[in-house]
Amino acid sequence: MADNPSIIEQAEFPVMVTDAAGREVCIxxxxxxxxxxxxxxxxxxxxxxxxxxxxxxxxxxxxxxxxGMAAPKLLDLPNVGTAKVFDLEGCAALRPDLVILPLKLKESINALEELGIPVLTVNPEDLPRLKETIALLGTATGTAQRADSLLKCCDEMQTFLVETIPQSERPSVYLAGNSSYLSTAGSEMYQNTMLELGGGQNVAAELEDPYWAEVSYEQLLAWNPQIILIASGAGYNKEDLISDPNLTSLKAVQDGRVYTMPSSLEAWDSPVPGALLGSLWTASVLHSSFYDSEAFQSDVADFYRTFYDLEIDQAILAR
Structure with a gap:
């Protein structure tokens, strides 16, 4: 599903872009x-x-x-903190030409700009905004053609899912969060998009929290999902969930339809460039007669070979 993006780009600067905060930024x-x-x-x-x-x-x-697999030198770079605690001084000391931050860190913009450092904010919490972020970074870094190749790949995966997965057969799905299986994603999170594109109906779509929402046993039992998916990188395992005596009456537990998303590459249930792979994985679980695990593994290998220059051992996807 991916074209070869090995392109030598001759981008012209300066460029003007609009970031997630609606700011016009000249690079x-x-x-x-x-x-x-x-x-x-x-x-x-x-x-x-x-x-x-x-x-x-x-x-x-x-x-x-x-x-560690695609760019191991990154592991030795200085860190500038987290989305909750940003290291402004440490960032400035690195003398960057451009700083890219999540929208939630927009309070740091003025301080960086006062130092003459251009800043872009991003907020890729749904598929259109994910694509906008890819295009934004492509323009800002002079790699628009490569970004276009990545966007084309995303569009092809999205089209494949829409055209292949039957809209009339959408089982109810609960996505158990990575910190607790009593947390989940509502309609305002990218994970909702992942489930819907993968051919599922998110039982928590009624929730409008912008982050993981805590739910009660009573609420989960009332939803009674047909399938439970466990988010990648969860701090618990499938056995913890299915052995909880409070959840034994759930249809998904009784039918043995509890699955853990692979986490050996990256979190496909978040809006990373490979986010559409999360929807493909979901489809391979929910609709295996239309799209099976072998096809999924082939598409994963193709994606990472094309955009990350990685040869993926398919066995790694089982972890």
Whole structure:
């Protein structure tokens, strides 16, 4: 589903872009020193071939398997904190040409701009905004053609899902969060898009929380989903969930339809460049007669070969 993006780009600067905060930002010259304060944009920059220009990234980089596989030098870079606690001074000390931050860190913009450092904010919490973020970074880093190849791949995966998965057969699905199986994603989170594109009906779509929402046993029992998916990187396992005596009456538990999303590459249930792979995985679980695990593994290998120059051992997807 992916074209080869190996393109030598001759982008012209300055460029004017609009970020997630609605700010018009002029980037005077092609950035040579990048700071990414968000794992999603770090992954995007790797996919855009910009890993060598990164001089600082978000904290906890060692928890991102993809970095070690595709761009191991990133693990040695200084970190600039988290989305909750951003290291403004540490970031400035890296002398970046461009800083990319999640929208929730927009309060840091003024301080960085006062130092003459251009800043872009992103908020890729649904599929259209994910695509906008890819296009934004492509323009801002002079890699628009490579970004277009990535966007084309995303569009092809989306079209495949819409045309292949029957809309009349949409089982009810509960996505158990990574911190607790009594947390889940509502309609305002990207995970809802993942479930819907994968051919499921999110039982928690009525929730409008912008982050993981805590739910009660009573609420989960009332929803009584046909299928439970466990988010990637969960701090518990399938056995913990199915052995909870409070959940034994759930249809998904009784039918043995509880599945854990692979987490050995990256979190496909978040809006990373490979986010559509999360929907493909969901489809392979919910609608295996239309799209099976073998086809899924082939598509994963193709995606990471094309955009991350990685050869994926398909056995890794079982972890």
């Amino acid at each position: 005077e010259r092609k950035p040579e020193r990048l700071v990414s304060g968000y794992y999603i944009t770090t992954s995007m920059l790797i996919a855009l071939g910009q890993e060598e220009k990164l001089v600082g990234i978000e904290a906890k980089a060692d928890t991102r398997p993809l970095y």
